[in-house]
Amino acid sequence: MSDLIQLEKRGHIAVLTINNPPANTWTRDSLVALMDTVRELNEDRNIFALVMTGQGEKFFSAGADLKTFADGDKARANEMGQLFGEAFATLSRFRGVSIAAVNGYAMGGGLECAMACDIRIAEEHAQMALPEASVGLLPCAGGTQNLPWLVGEGWAKRMILCGERVNADTALRIGLVEEVVPSGKGLEKALELAEMACKQSPSSTARCKTLVMSARDGRSHDDGWRMERELFVELFSTEDQKEGVNAFLDKRKPEWKNR
Numbered sequence: 001m002s003d004l005i006q007l008e009k010r011g012h013i014a015v016l017t018i019n020n021p022p023a024n025t026w027t028r029d030s031l032v033a034l035m036d037t038v039r040e041l042n043e044d045r046n047i048f049a050l051v052m053t054g055q056g057e058k059f060f061s062a063g064a065d066l067k068t069f070a071d072g073d074k075a076r077a078n079e080m081g082q083l084f085g086e087a088f089a090t091l092s093r094f095r096g097v098s099i100a101a102v103n104g105y106a107m108g109g110g111l112e113c114a115m116a117c118d119i120r121i122a123e124e125h126a127q128m129a130l131p132e133a134s135v136g137l138l139p140c141a142g143g144t145q146n147l148p149w150l151v152g153e154g155w156a157k158r159m160i161l162c163g164e165r166v167n168a169d170t171a172l173r174i175g176l177v178e179e180v181v182p183s184g185k186g187l188e189k190a191l192e193l194a195e196m197a198c199k200q201s202p203s204s205t206a207r208c209k210t211l212v213m214s215a216r217d218g219r220s221h222d223d224g225w226r227m228e229r230e231l232f233v234e235l236f237s238t239e240d241q242k243e244g245v246n247a248f249l250d251k252r253k254p255e256w257k258n259r
């Protein structure tokens with residue numbers, strides 16, 4: 001598999017590192033590598049969580065490699081737009097829990113990647129922006145959809161229409177990240193949270209994630225509650241449901257099977 005996305009498995013956690021120096025930009029090959037890696041992880045019953053980070057200390061990811069768009073080729077724009085959408089949709093639908101350790105600049109497609117994860121931890125030197133309009137482009141990897149959902153329309157418009165770049169503290173204040181940690185500690189914190197997630201039943205968290213994400217789809221209140229009940233009952237055909245309840249009653253730690 002390509003080295004553009006490095007994969008390291010630590011117990012039930014997969015650490016994915018965007019590895020395209022100097023700025024960890026996204027190219028056709030790195031997007032395909034991300035997609036392939038997440039699909040492979042979806043098949044691995046031993047993986048319950050993933051952490052995304054960037055190689056080095058300066059860049060989580062500076063977004064799309066702008067060299068790709070220099071010649072104004074519309075067919076390539078179409079191909080890249082589709083790939084960006086497909087890759088980050090695949091990431092956002094990862095079966096387990098995903099956490100971005102934003103360890104530096106997360107710009108454009110870099111921030112869109114972090115927003116495709118369930119939880120974001122930022123190192124204190126991190127900076128985040130959707131600066132596509134400043135280079136004559138627009139966000140095409142979920143940015144215009146996910147950012148307003150996370151931070152509200154006002155801040156989303158400040159960042160998308162005015163190109164405002166936010167530091168880690170502002171990102172925390174507006175709800176773009178969930179925690180700020182000292183520089184160099186992002187991966188450690190993300191792994192700590194991932195370990196917590198791995199103590200939950202993966203059969204439960206997968207369904208909970210589907211439910212939480214479905215709330216974005218403009219579903220009616222009644223439909224959302226009905227879906228909760230359906231997935232609750234569906235859990236009773238999993239081994240993890242029986243293991244979880246019986247482990248509690250037996251006063252022992254559950255051993256999740258992810259099925």
Ligand SMILES: C/C=C/C(=O)SCCNC(=O)CCNC(=O)[C@H](O)C(C)(C)COP(=O)(O)OP(=O)(O)OC[C@H]1O[C@@H](n2cnc3c(N)ncnc32)[C@H](O)[C@@H]1OP(=O)(O)O
Nearest residue numbers: 022023025062063064065066067105107108109131140141
């Ligand atoms: C669907 C998705 C769309 C998109 O994502 S569009 C792209 C959106 N991203 C951007 O517009 C960010 C562009 N990059 C920057 O603005 C700056 O970088 C930073 C503010 C993030 C950092 O600035 P500084 O500290 O001065 O670093 P540096 O010298 O600019 O970057 C180091 C090397 O990395 C290259 N680089 C950075 N970002 C990109 C990029 N997005 N595409 C291609 N190359 C990039 C630079 O050119 C340079 O290279 P060299 O050392 O050869 O001069």
